[in-house]
Amino acid sequence: MNRQNRIWRTALLAAPLAVFGLFVVWPLMSSFYYSFTNWNGFNPNYDFVGFANFGKIVTDRLFLNATINTAIWMVAAIVLPTALGLGLALLLDRKLPGARFFKSVFYLPICLSAVIVGQIWIWIYQPDWGLLNTVLRHVTGAEHNWAWLARPNTALWSVIVAWSWQQTGLSMVIYLAGLTGIPGDLLEVCEIEGASPWQRLRRVVLPLLTPSTVVVVALSVINSLKGFDILYIMTGGGPFNSSDTLAMHMYNESFAKFRMGYGSAISVVLFLIAMVVIGLYFRQLRKVDRIYG
Amino acid sequence: MAELTLDRLRKSFGSQEVIKGLDLTIADGEFVVFVGPSGCGKSTTLRMIAGLEDVTSGAVRLAGQDVTRTRPAGRGIAMVFQSYALFPHLSVADNIGFGLSLQRLPRAEIAARVRAVAETLQLGPLLERFPRELSGGQRQRVAIGRSIIRDPRVFLFDEPLSNLDAALRVQMRLEIARLHRRLRATMIYVTHDQVEAMTLADRIVVFNEGRIEQVGSPMALYERPANRFVAGFIGAPAMNFLAPGCALLAGLAVPAGAREAGIRPEHLALVAPGDGAGGSVELIERLGPETFAHLRLPDLPDTVTLRLPGDSGVEPGTAVALRALPDRVQWFDAAGRALAATRG
Amino acid sequence: MAESTPMPARRFDPWPATIFVMLAVLAVLFLLPTAGVVLSSLKTTHDISMGDLWSLPATLYLGNFREALSNPSVHRYLLNTLLVTLPATTGSITLGVLAGYVFAKLPFRGSNALFLVLVAGMFFPPQAILVPLFRMFNAVGLIDTLWPVIVVHTALGIPICTLLMRNFFATVPNALREAAIMEGASEWQVLTRVVLPLSLPALAVLAVLQFTWIWNDFLWPLIFTKSDDKRTIMIGIVNLKGQYSVAWGVQGALSLVASLPTLAVFLFFQRYFIKGMTMGAVKG
Numbered sequence: 001m002n003r004q005n006r007i008w009r010t011a012l013l014a015a016p017l018a019v020f021g022l023f024v025v026w027p028l029m030s031s032f033y034y035s036f037t038n039w040n041g042f043n044p045n046y047d048f049v050g051f052a053n054f055g056k057i058v059t060d061r062l063f064l065n066a067t068i069n070t071a072i073w074m075v076a077a078i079v080l081p082t083a084l085g086l087g088l089a090l091l092l093d094r095k096l097p098g099a100r101f102f103k104s105v106f107y108l109p110i111c112l113s114a115v116i117v118g119q120i121w122i123w124i125y126q127p128d129w130g131l132l133n134t135v136l137r138h139v140t141g142a143e144h145n146w147a148w149l150a151r152p153n154t155a156l157w158s159v160i161v162a163w164s165w166q167q168t169g170l171s172m173v174i175y176l177a178g179l180t181g182i183p184g185d186l187l188e189v190c191e192i193e194g195a196s197p198w199q200r201l202r203r204v205v206l207p208l209l210t211p212s213t214v215v216v217v218a219l220s221v222i223n224s225l226k227g228f229d230i231l232y233i234m235t236g237g238g239p240f241n242s243s244d245t246l247a248m249h250m251y252n253e254s255f256a257k258f259r260m261g262y263g264s265a266i267s268v269v270l271f272l273i274a275m276v277v278i279g280l281y282f283r284q285l286r287k288v289d290r291i292y293g
Numbered sequence: 294m295a296e297l298t299l300d301r302l303r304k305s306f307g308s309q310e311v312i313k314g315l316d317l318t319i320a321d322g323e324f325v326v327f328v329g330p331s332g333c334g335k336s337t338t339l340r341m342i343a344g345l346e347d348v349t350s351g352a353v354r355l356a357g358q359d360v361t362r363t364r365p366a367g368r369g370i371a372m373v374f375q376s377y378a379l380f381p382h383l384s385v386a387d388n389i390g391f392g393l394s395l396q397r398l399p400r401a402e403i404a405a406r407v408r409a410v411a412e413t414l415q416l417g418p419l420l421e422r423f424p425r426e427l428s429g430g431q432r433q434r435v436a437i438g439r440s441i442i443r444d445p446r447v448f449l450f451d452e453p454l455s456n457l458d459a460a461l462r463v464q465m466r467l468e469i470a471r472l473h474r475r476l477r478a479t480m481i482y483v484t485h486d487q488v489e490a491m492t493l494a495d496r497i498v499v500f501n502e503g504r505i506e507q508v509g510s511p512m513a514l515y516e517r518p519a520n521r522f523v524a525g526f527i528g529a530p531a532m533n534f535l536a537p538g539c540a541l542l543a544g545l546a547v548p549a550g551a552r553e554a555g556i557r558p559e560h561l562a563l564v565a566p567g568d569g570a571g572g573s574v575e576l577i578e579r580l581g582p583e584t585f586a587h588l589r590l591p592d593l594p595d596t597v598t599l600r601l602p603g604d605s606g607v608e609p610g611t612a613v614a615l616r617a618l619p620d621r622v623q624w625f626d627a628a629g630r631a632l633a634a635t636r637g
Numbered sequence: 638m639a640e641s642t643p644m645p646a647r648r649f650d651p652w653p654a655t656i657f658v659m660l661a662v663l664a665v666l667f668l669l670p671t672a673g674v675v676l677s678s679l680k681t682t683h684d685i686s687m688g689d690l691w692s693l694p695a696t697l698y699l700g701n702f703r704e705a706l707s708n709p710s711v712h713r714y715l716l717n718t719l720l721v722t723l724p725a726t727t728g729s730i731t732l733g734v735l736a737g738y739v740f741a742k743l744p745f746r747g748s749n750a751l752f753l754v755l756v757a758g759m760f761f762p763p764q765a766i767l768v769p770l771f772r773m774f775n776a777v778g779l780i781d782t783l784w785p786v787i788v789v790h791t792a793l794g795i796p797i798c799t800l801l802m803r804n805f806f807a808t809v810p811n812a813l814r815e816a817a818i819m820e821g822a823s824e825w826q827v828l829t830r831v832v833l834p835l836s837l838p839a840l841a842v843l844a845v846l847q848f849t850w851i852w853n854d855f856l857w858p859l860i861f862t863k864s865d866d867k868r869t870i871m872i873g874i875v876n877l878k879g880q881y882s883v884a885w886g887v888q889g890a891l892s893l894v895a896s897l898p899t900l901a902v903f904l905f906f907q908r909y910f911i912k913g914m915t916m917g918a919v920k921g
Contacts, residue, residue, distance in 0.1 A: 194366025
């Protein structure tokens with residue numbers, strides 16, 4: 001029996017581990033290697049330059065700028081859709097006419113690609129006939145042609161709004177699933193013990209949604225780390241690098257300026273940042289696991 | 294502490310009436326057990342007393358006060374759920390002190406009261422644990438701790454022991470009995486297990502199809518069931534039901550209107566062949582202190598259960614003769630109502 | 638001790654109505670952006686340039702769709718995307734099923750650590766492996782084909798598929814596997830005949846997630862393909878922007894056409910999808 005199990009284990013794990021190892025783990029390792037070279041992407045000859053790329057990172061003003069933008073992007077891209085999705089789920093978690101319709105409406109944007117979402121929101125932010133300025137004009141009566149995506153102080157946040165619009169549905173669905181999973185008798189205890197609606201939310205419902213939050217945050221982290229497409233489409237990191245993130249910066253260095261070595265160094269740093277986030281996340285997860293199993 | 298009255302209580306879900314008019318008064322400090330088959334309405338009734346279920350018509354009165362439309366928290370009741378309903382994210386201490394902390398009592402006072410309750414339930418060393426890290430019995434004690442800390446007027450138990458294994462169930466049953474003796478509080482306990490009902494109750498309320506079949510002390514229900522349903526539901530193994538004309542009842546005076554007779558397993562006796570109805574032993578169940586024999590009689594469709602001493606040597610296949618103790622036979626009319634007892 | 642606060646029998650409760658109104662307003666806000674595209678796709682370029690994009694069209698104009706659908710490039714893009722999405726979705730789910738089954742039903746010493754390593758793969762930014770992958774596929778001459786896109790999507794899908802399948806398989810009672818083995822089933826038969834049929838909701842969740850993700854992806858085809866006849870639809874739309882720079886209606890129609898497959902997949906699997914989510918398939 002034991003020998004049998006071992007054979008099956010090996011047979012079943014072989015393919016997934018091979019594919020994952022060859023196309024994910026190995027490239028990751030190579031990335032570390034390239035980050036110590038000055039490879040340009042075509043030339044088969046390149047030099048080993050030690051920590052020069054990392055030295056350059058420290059003094060690269062654009063890198064610092066991209067790091068700050070990445071931090072803003074990640075925090076906002078996690079917090080906004082999560083909070084919105086939770087709010088919608090709490091509103092929808094009751095008998096309501098049209099509940100199915102509402103759920104579909106809020107979920108719909110998830111099915112759209114970053115390209116489409118970008119396209120839609122470019123139209124909304126368009127200075128002359130965009131929806132946003134049109135509405136502002138009607139409401140205030142004054143002339144508005146602010147170029148939301150072409151101004152350094154609004155570009156990043158404009159993309160964050162578009163991103164939140166798209167991602168909210170996902171956290172809503174997960175929170176709705178979490179809410180139906182809360183045992184009814186726990187809510188009845190609240191009634192018997194005299195919890196106000198607010199106390200019930202704060203002290204019981206939100207803590208019991210922790211497993212859902214774990215999933216939502218995980219997906220948000222994943223998606224926001226990958227959140228390259230929509231920035232590329234909507235702003236391309238501009239204007240004046242005001243919406244440049246690490247992923248964007250890395251892409252530009254590697255594939256626009258063909259500094260693959262330096263690009264690799266950036267991606268290594270990006271990877272290390274991701275590792276820290278994951279480490280923090282897994283530590284939280286263990287705590288959650290102890291309680292909710 | 295309070296007297297509880299149910300007054301023509303009714304409950305419908307849509308067009309289906311599940312509670313069909315209950316009248317019941319529970320005295321202050323009484324331990325009352327609601328018992329009945331599943332779907333009989335006992336849990337719904339308990340939940341209406343708790344305020345978790347709306348009352349369709351009728352009234353619930355607590356200490357003379359109409360609480361029919363009072364929110365659960367305003368009734369001064371506590372409830373122990375079948376699933377224990379402990380908050381997984383709160384420690385044992387926080388679970389027990391949940392209600393007090395909602396009232397924003399000082400932390401020190403909550404902690405002191407939690408500790409006092411925990412001591413009486415032997416939960417002292419477990420206060421920092423989470424529910425997941427406790428055994429079923431410990432969880433049940435935490436749930437009880439949460440209910441007693443607020444000094445409720447009435448305790449409600451909704452099948453609290455059904456998730457425990459047999460040995461633990463006996464132990465927790467004793468603990469609940471002790472709790473009642475110590476607190477002298479009004480307690481209402483729902484179960485489908487008639488052993489729990491018999492052992493715990495001051496009075497048992499037998500439910501069936503949304504009505505009360507009979508209310509009385511355990512022994513009163515056992516010895517003088519009001520009808521065939523109660524007679525069959527209370528007592529394990531169940532009472533034997535016989536057709537009046539059968540050989541086992543030969544020679545007994547059948548009261549007017551009797552359609553069926555009932556006799557408990559311990560009120561049948563083996564006699565010398567020829568002195569009673571003949572039959573054969575089909576199956577033997579040995580419990581140690583006693584033995585139950587299932588007998589096949591030629592003129593009866595079902596087997597008849599007979600209680601024998603534990604050391605009885607009867608074996609399956611043996612031919613036997615048996616007799617019913619005449620003054621223990623109970624008679625039921627066509628509607629299942631018990632007829633006046635024939636015992637002297 | 639407790640005060641009883643009587644609740645009037647039938648008090649008007651303003652909450653449901655308030656919530657309904659709030660939700661309705663939010664729904665309109667959420668629908669507006671999509672509605673804009675739909676509206677634009679139904680107007681002529683002339684109409685759009687005359688008035689604004691956001692008003693209701695006077696007549697239904699289907700010319701934009703005709704234009705978008707008759708463009709041979711669009712056919713090519715759609716076909717390419719399908720050629721990437723179908724194998725990569727099936728591939729990643731298959732591999733995730735295999736690995737998830739081992740982690741759930743045949744654990745071994747160190748399997749938890751291995752599982753964590755796999756799942757951690759979900760979190761790191763794909764940019765970190767961009768350069769080496771490019772070099773790798775370049776070396777074997779596969780750049781500017783669809784192969785690298787398929788392979789990379791399959792590989793990157795393994796973490797999420799393994800996670801979801803393991804969690805779902807864990808809810809299938811072990812006794813079921815043991816009963817099947819007692820009946821003489823092999824591990825493979827247990828997986829394909831007993832466990833998988835019970836896991837349809839999880840498979841549906843994955844099918845929706847992976848299909849949507851791969852269909853909509855922009856980064857990998859952007860890196861790995863160059864020539865126009867190897868591009869996928871999302872890149873194609875961006876490329877066609879130049880061609881239809883003022884033809885907003887055609888752009889809108891294109892966007893809708895490109896989004897239809899993912900919408901269709903979601904609607905088709907919706908019942909299972911919600912069920913899979915609720916059945917704890919998403920529990921971390």
